[in-house]
Amino acid sequence: MPSPVVYQVAVPSPLRRLFDYLPPGEARQALKPGTRVKVPFGRRQVIGIIIKTVQKSSLPLGKLKPISAILDLQPLLSEPQFNLHLWAAQYYQHPVGDALAASLPALIRKGEPVPVETVTHWQLTTIGLGLPESALRTAPRQQQLLNALQKHARLSTAGLKNLGISRQIIKQVADKKLIESIEVETEVTDWNKSNILAEAPHKLTRQQSAALNSINTNTFNTYLLQGETGSGKTEVYLQLIQTVVETGKQALVLIPEISLTPQTLQRFQQRFNCSIAVMHSGLTDKERALAWNAARTGRVPIVLGTRSAIFTPLANPGLIIVDEEHDSSFKQQEGFRYSARDIAVIRAQREKTPLLLGSATPSLESLHNCHQGKYHKLTLTGRPGNARQPQWQLVDLRQSQLKTGFSATLINAMEDELAQGNQVLVFLNRRGFAPTLNCHNCGWIADCHRCSARLTVHKSSNRLLCHHCEHQEPVPLACPACMSSQLQFLGQGTERSESLLEALFPETPILRVDRDTTRRKSAMQSMVEKMNSGKPCILVGTQMLAKGHHFPNVTLVVILDADGGLFSPDFRAPEKMGQLITQVAGRAGRGEKPGKVILQSHYCDHPMLTTLSQRGYVAFSDQLLNERKLAQLPPFQYLCVLRSEAPDVRDADQFLRLARQHAERLAPPSPQFGYLGPLPPAMEKRSGRYRRQLSIHASSRPRLQQLLTLLCQQLEQTPLGKKVRWSVDVDPVDMS
Ligand code: ADP
Numbered sequence: 001m002p003s004p005v006v007y008q009v010a011v012p013s014p015l016r017r018l019f020d021y022l023p024p025g026e027a028r029q030a031l032k033p034g035t036r037v038k039v040p041f042g043r044r045q046v047i048g049i050i051i052k053t054v055q056k057s058s059l060p061l062g063k064l065k066p067i068s069a070i071l072d073l074q075p076l077l078s079e080p081q082f083n084l085h086l087w088a089a090q091y092y093q094h095p096v097g098d099a100l101a102a103s104l105p106a107l108i109r110k111g112e113p114v115p116v117e118t119v120t121h122w123q124l125t126t127i128g129l130g131l132p133e134s135a136l137r138t139a140p141r142q143q144q145l146l147n148a149l150q151k152h153a154r155l156s157t158a159g160l161k162n163l164g165i166s167r168q169i170i171k172q173v174a175d176k177k178l179i180e181s182i183e184v185e186t187e188v189t190d191w192n193k194s195n196i197l198a199e200a201p202h203k204l205t206r207q208q209s210a211a212l213n214s215i216n217t218n219t220f221n222t223y224l225l226q227g228e229t230g231s232g233k234t235e236v237y238l239q240l241i242q243t244v245v246e247t248g249k250q251a252l253v254l255i256p257e258i259s260l261t262p263q264t265l266q267r268f269q270q271r272f273n274c275s276i277a278v279m280h281s282g283l284t285d286k287e288r289a290l291a292w293n294a295a296r297t298g299r300v301p302i303v304l305g306t307r308s309a310i311f312t313p314l315a316n317p318g319l320i321i322v323d324e325e326h327d328s329s330f331k332q333q334e335g336f337r338y339s340a341r342d343i344a345v346i347r348a349q350r351e352k353t354p355l356l357l358g359s360a361t362p363s364l365e366s367l368h369n370c371h372q373g374k375y376h377k378l379t380l381t382g383r384p385g386n387a388r389q390p391q392w393q394l395v396d397l398r399q400s401q402l403k404t405g406f407s408a409t410l411i412n413a414m415e416d417e418l419a420q421g422n423q424v425l426v427f428l429n430r431r432g433f434a435p436t437l438n439c440h441n442c443g444w445i446a447d448c449h450r451c452s453a454r455l456t457v458h459k460s461s462n463r464l465l466c467h468h469c470e471h472q473e474p475v476p477l478a479c480p481a482c483m484s485s486q487l488q489f490l491g492q493g494t495e496r497s498e499s500l501l502e503a504l505f506p507e508t509p510i511l512r513v514d515r516d517t518t519r520r521k522s523a524m525q526s527m528v529e530k531m532n533s534g535k536p537c538i539l540v541g542t543q544m545l546a547k548g549h550h551f552p553n554v555t556l557v558v559i560l561d562a563d564g565g566l567f568s569p570d571f572r573a574p575e576k577m578g579q580l581i582t583q584v585a586g587r588a589g590r591g592e593k594p595g596k597v598i599l600q601s602h603y604c605d606h607p608m609l610t611t612l613s614q615r616g617y618v619a620f621s622d623q624l625l626n627e628r629k630l631a632q633l634p635p636f637q638y639l640c641v642l643r644s645e646a647p648d649v650r651d652a653d654q655f656l657r658l659a660r661q662h663a664e665r666l667a668p669p670s671p672q673f674g675y676l677g678p679l680p681p682a683m684e685k686r687s688g689r690y691r692r693q694l695s696i697h698a699s700s701r702p703r704l705q706q707l708l709t710l711l712c713q714q715l716e717q718t719p720l721g722k723k724v725r726w727s728v729d730v731d732p733v734d735m736s
């Protein structure tokens with residue numbers, strides 16, 4: 001007698017394994033992988049997803065419990081779609097149940113039915129049905145409504161409006177209990193393939209056409225479109241999407257952040273007639289599930305979203321675009337640490353669609369893949385129209401008299417631009433007033449007691465804030481150590497620059513953009529409007545300014561302090577610095593007027609700064625790639641970081657020592673495998689927990705994967721593994 005089938009189910013659990021269940025009580029046909037089920041788990045009932053069927057469990061059959069309920073008659077995802085989630089969980093070494101929970105819309109993972117889009121319709125009630133045709137003749141509009149519903153049985157609010165019947169009339173008749181509303185599922189309609197444009201596209205420049213024509217839309221290939229800000233990449237995306245959507249296929253577009261760049265979404269909406277599903281973290285659970293389902297059932301041709309949108313299933317996949325592919329927000333830094341850009345490569349390959357990565361400052365990984373011939377590189381050099389590339393000037397801070405961060409050269413240059421009616425952008429990647437509060441008398445420094453970090457002074461709220469754990473406290477009136485009142489603010493953040501600029505340029509409006517000023521949704525929009533008015537003003541802000549904005553009247557971009565990335569322990573810091581500076585500099589001279597960039601540094605002759613400012617990002621990235629090659633760092637090796645944290649530093653340390661022992665037993669140190677750590681990261685303590693990290697380098701990706709899979713299984717079993725918080729970060733982008 002064949003043994004009964006056993007279902008292996010992924011449940012939301014931190015364990016990297018599946019759980020076995022028997023078929024549900026009633027005899028039914030076999031359940032397919034991807035079906036959501038309710039199962040007993042411990043003392044609770046949880047929602048799980050069937051991953052596979054096996055003939056035999058490793059547990060005795062008597063110990064297995066049956067599935068309690070089946071939630072879907074058909075799996076919501078096709079097998080290839082579902083397999084992408086499984087691949088990502090495996091590759092990023094994350095517990096599969098947890099990974100699925102993180103990559104599916106909340107409603108779906110909570111076991112709710114897939115929501116359907118509905119439209120309100122109106123129909124007669126039983127009282128209404130009993131009325132004669134002319135029952136409401138004293139009120140002609142109401143009479144018209146009655147007759148319409150006698151004729152059509154059911155009409156939508158919009159349909160009634162077309163007949164000239166307002167909401168008010170509907171309400172009056174509904175109040176008489178003659179009609180009632182019902183929700184009717186919207187019909188699945190195809191978009192009109194011959195009429196998807198709402199505006200005429202630009203005539204492409206020669207380079208844009210060449211780029212567009214190189215992309216084969218019928219097969220998988222990865223293309224990297226490198227073009228400076230304003231060189232016309234977005235126009236290439238729009239026309240490529242057009243080609244794909246006109247053949248009835250869907251396009252998935254990933255961008256780093258939607259709220260910061262409302263302009264991107266606006267441009268898509270302006271261009272296309274057809275609907276665009278927008279997926280970002282600001283959606284309600286219902287909205288997200290609706291958008292997800294519209295994409296899944298092929299009802300929307302274009303999906304525009306942030307990182308997690310990479311998991312949006314498409315009925316007719318035709319294209320994936322990742323804009324600003326270098327942006328670190330595509331890598332999730334907590335929990336399920338996946339890279340949406342890297343998953344896009346696997347996804348496009350499996351779905352046999354082209355993948356277009358775009359950036360003014362491509363990641364070293366993608367450039368390396370181009371050099372290796374894995375990606376096709378497409379380049380845009382000029383800017384369409386008159387806009388020219390900006391001119392650079394380096395200001396040596398060592399010889400400057402500084403007015404809290406502003407050299408005299410800088411102030412003069414700003415005065416000149418403003419006098420000519422232009423706008424100036426000042427970039428400083430640090431919010432708050434000052435990064436340090438100290439005592440001039442005894443040297444005391446305001447530290448966060450929960451993190452190895454200093455507290456930042458915020459003047460407007462008069463508080464000290466930890467930017468790492470959100471701890472806050474009032475600014476003390478006297479030094480807590482020696483009672484002296486000689487407290488001083490060291491360094492500067494955007495808040496301080498703003499007040500200094502107000503003093504230096506009393507006639508000029510100063511706009512500040514950082515996480516503190518843009519908490520309100522409308523703040524960014526109102527800043528953009530002020531900038532677009534074109535009047536002279538100074539915009540001061542953090543990296544939020546580097547993203548996607550088009551300010552035609554900015555002629556001078558100031559980088560107050562370029563030194564941050566030069567001497568960081570994080571090997572990716574120079575790359576990030578170069579990208580950020582190039583992106584910010586790209587805000588200068590995007591309109592008719594030429595632009596200028598002034599960069600202040602204490603190390604003006606540092607080769608990274610000279611290459612970047614004199615020869616541009618391409619030469620800069622080549623130089624960095626050479627350094628990475630010499631040091632055998634990614635992308636020349638594969639890297640994984642294991643992190644642990646615990647209230648007791650010994651536990652955090654001990655756990656990773658153990659991890660290293662296990663790992664070295666599985667893959668002894670060799671030219672193919674290297675280990676570093678456990679070491680304290682740059683911030684050793686965060687939110688009251690001590691942190692350690694262990695890096696594993698390998699020359700082969702599959703071999704690193706094999707090692708990690710075995711290692712994680714072993715570590716899960718160790719008692720210490722249950723005591724400390726630990727995580728695995730495959731292809732880490734943030735080493736701090
Ligand atoms: P990027 O995405 O590289 O920053 P965009 O596509 O946003 O560049 O182009 C910058 C500006 O130039 C936009 O205002 C865009 O409308 C305009 N533009 C792009 N391509 C063309 C073209 N072929 N002809 C005229 N204007 C163009």
Ligand code: ZN
Pocket residue numbers: 439440441442443444479480481482483484
């Ligand atoms: Zn003191």
Ligand code: ZN
Pocket residue numbers: 448449450451453466467468469470471687
């Ligand atoms: Zn803190």
